[in-house]
Amino acid sequence: MTDSYSLEELQRETTFGGAGEDTNDREIRIIDLSNFDHRREAITEQLWLAATEIGFFQLSHHGIPSEEIDAAFIESERFFDLSETIKAQYPRPKGVNAGWESRSQIRPSTGTKDQKESYQITQYHMDNLWPNEEELPSFKANTLRFEKQCWEVGMKVLSCFADKLGFDRDFFSKAHDPKQTDYQSTLRLLHYFPTKGVTEQGNIWRAGAHTDFDCLTLLFQHEGHGGLQVCPGAESDSQRWTNIPPLPNVITCNIGDMLMRWSDDILISNLHRVRQPRVNEYCGSRHSIAFFCQANKKQIIQGPEKRYQPISAADFLSQRIQANFVDKETGKPSA
Ligand SMILES: O=C(O)CCC(=O)C(=O)O
Numbered sequence: 001m002t003d004s005y006s007l008e009e010l011q012r013e014t015t016f017g018g019a020g021e022d023t024n025d026r027e028i029r030i031i032d033l034s035n036f037d038h039r040r041e042a043i044t045e046q047l048w049l050a051a052t053e054i055g056f057f058q059l060s061h062h063g064i065p066s067e068e069i070d071a072a073f074i075e076s077e078r079f080f081d082l083s084e085t086i087k088a089q090y091p092r093p094k095g096v097n098a099g100w101e102s103r104s105q106i107r108p109s110t111g112t113k114d115q116k117e118s119y120q121i122t123q124y125h126m127d128n129l130w131p132n133e134e135e136l137p138s139f140k141a142n143t144l145r146f147e148k149q150c151w152e153v154g155m156k157v158l159s160c161f162a163d164k165l166g167f168d169r170d171f172f173s174k175a176h177d178p179k180q181t182d183y184q185s186t187l188r189l190l191h192y193f194p195t196k197g198v199t200e201q202g203n204i205w206r207a208g209a210h211t212d213f214d215c216l217t218l219l220f221q222h223e224g225h226g227g228l229q230v231c232p233g234a235e236s237d238s239q240r241w242t243n244i245p246p247l248p249n250v251i252t253c254n255i256g257d258m259l260m261r262w263s264d265d266i267l268i269s270n271l272h273r274v275r276q277p278r279v280n281e282y283c284g285s286r287h288s289i290a291f292f293c294q295a296n297k298k299q300i301i302q303g304p305e306k307r308y309q310p311i312s313a314a315d316f317l318s319q320r321i322q323a324n325f326v327d328k329e330t331g332k333p334s335a
């Protein structure tokens, strides 16, 4: 990498860190995936309209049972309840989306550390990063089971986009093949620390404004744990943010920068952030879980119109990761 902000996506990421304003005037469309195989065409139209007209959407009846989502949140809480000493044995290696980090992610948009800890599961990058069976029995098996379920849903949605973009229907599931060792999709467990709440937001965020690096993100919010706000990429100049209430069993979807490139900017990545709770709101721990559909490393990302130079998914991701985390030696963003 020659220039830390050489990707246009990185340049863009530095421009939307202000508080902006809240708005309730955007529709939060929920798309029902039930009976997917029979309703594929109608669902594809609904997903496409939501993605292109509104810029974000939620899924219901997506096939992941509510008990499985609850169980995933329990696994997440079990992990974050481990002592700092134990968690510190599984630190995120430099340049990789795996393992535990705490207060180390600095968003290019804000320049301040997110008030959170997170644990990333990226299969094939987990050597020495799983808590052992004494510390957390069945954690590995349970979280990997959930990861697989998320993958299924992600690939369903991406197969609809593939139809619309003129790719083969299985284009994205081949590009995100978990059987290949260059698979790099990630399940991320998130824990935002309890706070006293704020009267004004200021520049300290639970998660500063960003777009995701991936093709598609599936985001699970824990009931009662609000704070997520979104702004469609096409409206990023407006800095008007829609609150996404934490409904149980729906999945909030963000289109990420990888798919934006792969679609020659037809699908625009969605800005989002997690604001601090206000003093009169619930100020305890906030939990959420994200699944990032990130194409396998060897995949070359270039849209049908060749709007951007080709880039491997490995290079694309590593540039974004580097620009987002503190360098352990300097304490500054490591880009
Ligand atoms: O916790 C959330 O609701 C959002 C997390 C997120 O945007 C991310 O980790 O990329």
Ligand SMILES: [Fe+2]
Residues within 6 Å of the ligand: 210, 211, 212, 217, 272
């Ligand atoms: Fe995100």
